[in-house]
Amino acid sequence: TGNIQKLFRDPNADPQIAILYRTNAQSRPIEQALLQAGIPYRIYGGLRFYDRMEIKDVIAALRYAHNPKDKVSLARIEKNFGKRESAFLAAELPRLAGELKLLELIGFFLENTKYMEYLERAFKNARERVENVKELITFAGTFNHLGLADFLEQVSLVASTDLPNGKPEPKKLARGVVTLMTIHAAKGLEFNQVFVAGANEGLIPHEQSFTKAEDIEEERRLMYVAMTRARHQLTLMYYNVPSRFLYEIPAELTEFKTIGNRFRDELPDEDEQYITYD
Template sequence: MSASFKGLNEPQQEAVEYDGGPILIAAGAGSGKTKTLTSRLARLIEKGVAPSKIVAITFTNKAANEMRERVAKQLATSGATPFLGTFHSFCARILKDEARLAGRTPNFSIYDADDSLSLIKKIMKAADISKDVISPAVLQNKISQIKSEMLSPEDFDKITKKIYEKYEAALADSNAFDFDDLITKVVQIFDGHPEVLKKYHEKYSHILVDEYQDINSSQYKLIRFLAEQQKNLSVVGDDQQAIYSFRGADFRNFLNFKNDWPEAKIVKLEQNYRSSGTIIDAASAVVQNNKLQTPKKLWTENAAGEKIKIIRAASREEEAMLIASQIKQIREGNVAVLYRTNAQSRAIEQSLLSANVPYRIFGGIKFYERKEVKDLLAGLRLAYNPADAVSEERIGKTFDRKTAAYLIQELPRLGEKLNQLELINFFMENANYVDYLQKEYKNFSERLENINELISFASQFKTLGEFLEKVSLLQSADAPSQSLVVSRKSLVHLRDTGTPIRLRRFSHRKIQAPR
C-alpha cells in the first residue's frame, strides 16, 4: 500500500487516489480533511507530478506550516518542493515577477490595515472631507469590498468613488500594494494579459485549495484562472463551517462547485474522529435546518460522552457567577471560556476576579500592530522602498522635526548598504528610541521586549526584502479567536526558540552614517 494511504478510511482513500480532473472533498467537522488533502498532494508526487508544478493554498500560515510538516513526513524527497502557503503569499510571489504590469517595481511595499487607514485619513484631509461626513474606517471597509469582491467603484457613492481613486493613485505613487491588492491585482493581470496567464498555466499543473467554503470573489476568480486549462483542481471544505462572510467570503462558491466544473467528482468525508456521539448528534440536528447546504450525515465511533448542559441565567452577572463557580470546581487542566463579543467579557472577568481565579485574555493587540514594532518597520520599509509615503509620514509624525528629517534622509540611502539588523541599530541609535519609549510609556520594558523579539526574528532572514515580505504576509488571517483562557495553574507556556538578541542601553550619541 502507498504511504499516502496509511491511516485513511475508504472515502479518504477515494479522494486521495482520484485522477480524473476537478474534485470537491466535502469534509465534515473532525473528519480529517487536512490529512486527506496532504495525502492527496503526496500521492500526486508519488504518481510522478513534479513538486514544483503543484500549488497548495491555505488560509493561514499555521495551516500551511502544518501541511508542510505532514508532507515532509510522508515524502522523503529533496530538491524542488510544492508551493504551500496562503493566497496572499502565493500572489505576492507572482507580483514580484509581474509588478510592472500593475504599475509597481519589484521592491514594492505591502501596506497592512493600519498603513491603509493612515493613507485614507491623509487623503480625506487633503480633500477636505470631514470624519463627521464619513469615517475613515467605513471608507476603508468600502475600498476593501470593492477590491475583494471585484466590484466597480462606480456602484458606490461619490465620496467613496473619489477617495478610492485618490487612494489607488497614492498607492501607485508609493510603489505599494495593500493586502487586498495582492490577490486582486494578480486577477486583473491574468484577465488583461493572456500571455502571462499562459505562463502560469505552464508553470503549475495542479491546484489544491483548503477551506474552499471561505473564499471570496477575488480568490474564486484567481482559482478559476489558474485551473481553467488543465482542470486539475482539488478543493476541500465544509459549507457548514463557513465563518468569513463578514469579509466577503461566499459559501455558495462551494455549493456551486459542480456547476462550475460539471465533470467534477464529489467525495464526502462523514466520519468524525474528534467529537463525542452526543456532540455530533446535537450539531447535526442544528445544521439540518440549513436551507442551502451539501447534505452530510456525520457519524463517529467515539463514545456518546457527557450530555450537553444548557443553563438559562436571569442576567449576565448571574451567568458569569455560574461560570466562575464551575471553574473553581475543576481541579486540573485549563478551561476556555468563549464569548461572542468582547463586551461580554466584562461580567465574566469581574466574577473571576471576585472568585480569585487567574485568567488571561487572548485577542488583544497583535504583535505587528504594536506601536514600537510599527515604528521600526516603517524605518525598514523606507530604507527598502524610498517611495513609501506612509512609512515616511509615520516617521515624521513620531519624532521631532530634526530627528525625522535625518532618518528620512539617511534610511533610503543606507537601504542598499546595510542589512536589516544594522538598519534597526541605526534607527534605534539615531532616533534615541530607547529614551523615547522610556519617556512616553509606562510599559517601557514590555515594549523593549517586543523590539527584542522583532530583532530576533529579523536575524533569521538573508535580506531585508525577504524579511519585510514575510512580516507583511504573517498578518494574514492568523489572529486567535476572541476567547478567555482560565487556568488554576500556569496559564501559557512559551517555548524558547533561540537566544534573544538583547538591546543594550543606547547612548544619546548619534552613529555616523556610512558614506
C-alpha cells in the first residue's frame, strides 16, 4: 500500500492503478489493507468479499450465534435451510457461541448444514465459492484467541464501508481509485500501473493445474495476460515460493525488493517480495 500511496502523491505519476489476482478469494486481505491505508478502491466485474453470497451466509450464522435477537440474520438462516435444520441452528448456535472457539463454531455450522457440499452441488463456480469460504476461515483463525465478538466487529468495519461494486465502462476506470479484479476480468484492459498479488507457486500456476502440461500452459498464458495489462509499471508480488513463471522474466528487466507483510495479516512471520518491471 505504501507504493500506491506514493503514486497518488506524485504529481507526475498519472496513477491509474489496478491490483490483479488469480482467484476472487485473494481480494479479502487486499481490500482490508487498502481500507486500513485509506486508499479508495472498487471491484471490477464482481462483488466485494463480504458482499458475496456464501460469505454473507456464514457471517449471518455467526451474527445470530452472537446475538439471538438478530432477526435479519435469523431470516437469512431460515431462507437458506429447511424448517428442522433452521430450528436446530437457531437453538444450538447461541448456546455453542459461549462454549466453542471461533473456528470450532464455524466448523459446526459448515458440518451440520453440509454447506460446502451444497456449494459444490448448486453452483457452476463452486470452486470459487468454496475458496471464498476457506479464505474467511483463514482470516477467522487470526481471531480464534480473541473470540467471536472481536471477529464480527472487524468484519463490520470492512463490510459497512460504502464502496461501489460492478463493472464500469473502461473509460470510467477512475484515476485516484484503485481497481481490483481477477486476471480473467482484466482481459482487454490496460492501466498505467499494475500490481499482481499472489504471484506464488500454487496460485499462478494454480495447484490444480500441476498434473497436466496443457493446464500449465494455460496458466502461463494467464500470467502473460496479467503482465501485459501494465502500460508503464508492473509489480509482481509474492510470499514464500515464487511462481515458476517469474524465472522466465529476463533479470536485466527487473528490480527485486523485500518488504514487510502488507496484505496477509494472517502470515505475520512471512515477508513479501516483489519484482518491479518497467
